[in-house]
Amino acid sequence: MIKSLRFAFLTSLLIFPSVLFANFDYNANCLKAYKSIFELKLGNARAYIATEKKQRPNNAIIPLLENYIDYFTIITSESKADFDRLKGNKSSRLDQISDDDKSSPYYLYAQAEINLQWALIHGRFGEFFNAAMEIKRANSLLQENSKKFPNFPLNAKGLGLVNAVLGNLPDGALKSTLATFGIKGNLQNGLNMFDKLAESLASSSYEPFYEEVVFYYTYVLTDVAHSPSAYAKMMKYTERIADTSLLKSYLQSYVSIKTGHNEEAIQILAKKPEGGVYQPFPYLDYLEGVAHLNKLDLNAATYFNRFLQTNKGVNYIRDANMHLGWIALLKGDKAGYTAYANKALNSGYLYHDKDKQAKNEAAGVAPAIDLLKARLLYDGGYLNKALQVLDDKKTADYTSDRDKTEFNYRLGRIYDDLGRDDQALTAYQATINQGKNLKYYFAANAALQMGKVYEKKKNTAKAKEAFNTAISMKNHEFENSIESQAKAGLKRLSN
Structure with a gap:
């Protein structure tokens, strides 16, 4: 596939009298660096980039690749020291690119990518104003690039991410800052962009970028959209990624754990590639x-x-x-x-x-031992075992309001995932009645899940009522996440 991309590039040299994208050359050497980055072999990537710097020091793809390395260094270490040490690289890389070939589709795209990567990192460390400014710049660059190069497919990767994240952003500093710029997203539009890109990229000359698209699409499906199809789609799209990729092991294990496919996660992590060639994670x-x-x-x-x-x-x-x-x-x-x-x-x-x-x-x-066991077993997808732990219990067996609330919440989640909707709704309502004034997330999330059950049953009025109940509860754990999911539910019902 590297050969096919090189062939497309070489063909463009024959068609055009000048070297059109001379300073944005995703040549075989750069593609090897890029592939190494997305296998989390960052040392190998640095070696390929060093070779490229000697052979083609003016290749403007180099600063983009170096930024990917910084991005994954910080993502895998989650180190504030790494963040503080590396964040100064951003402006110099953008300066390098801004002096280059404005006629290349990579000119605006590369600048947008660097801004987006740092937006994600700044948000991770609570620097929301910086993140908002970078999202604004990235969005503007990608919109302009889409007008100039409407057939350049990689525009959809960044725009899909911006749309999805902004379309489901909880209330807070980042959302309010972006709102002042008039920037809004649409979660479904973002998902559609990613789905189309993941389906089409593998059979195109842009196939080397497939793994990055899957990386971001998986994040959006799992952590932004909380999609019930996250596991199935993730497994489908990661299947063709090489088993030598540590990033593949991360994506598969993370989504498996988040979606109750615990045994699969254990198997994946037991077989993950290891050795000094990989970035510590x-x-x-x-x-x-x-x-x-x-x-x-x-x-x-x-x-x-x-x-x-x-x-x-x-x-x-x-x-x-x-x-x-x-x-x-x-x-x-x-x-x-x-x-x-x-x-x-x-x-x-x-x-x-x-x-x-x-x-x-x-x-x-x-925590009460039986509630803790039920919680853990439920998280692992061991639903019948979780139910057995609570089967002979009742609300009156617990003394504290917290435990009474959690008991009904755990039952509700288990019944819900077992498809026993009526029992789930009864347990969720008991959770709300018992815990609506507590600081714990149980009641608010019970209302959110109740809304999803009613949505599935096509009872729009009850679904809206439940979602609004979830939104009305304040000052509890996971408030932003639960509220954003409830608002997304209301948006779905209004379409």
């Missing part, structure tokens, strides 16, 4: 710990401890300690639980919702 140890604990395998502690020992990033530190606390609790070690809960309360950062939730949980009383 401690988060995969965290994922492996989650997958093993979801089936109540207490050896999961090995993976969480490894993550905490090797991790230099800012996310999942509190959450990993909370998981270690649960393992202690499941072993009957209450003192161990208290020690890890204190770490979850006091160690680490609060950028990520998972860490915010871990802090909240650590500040409260220890």
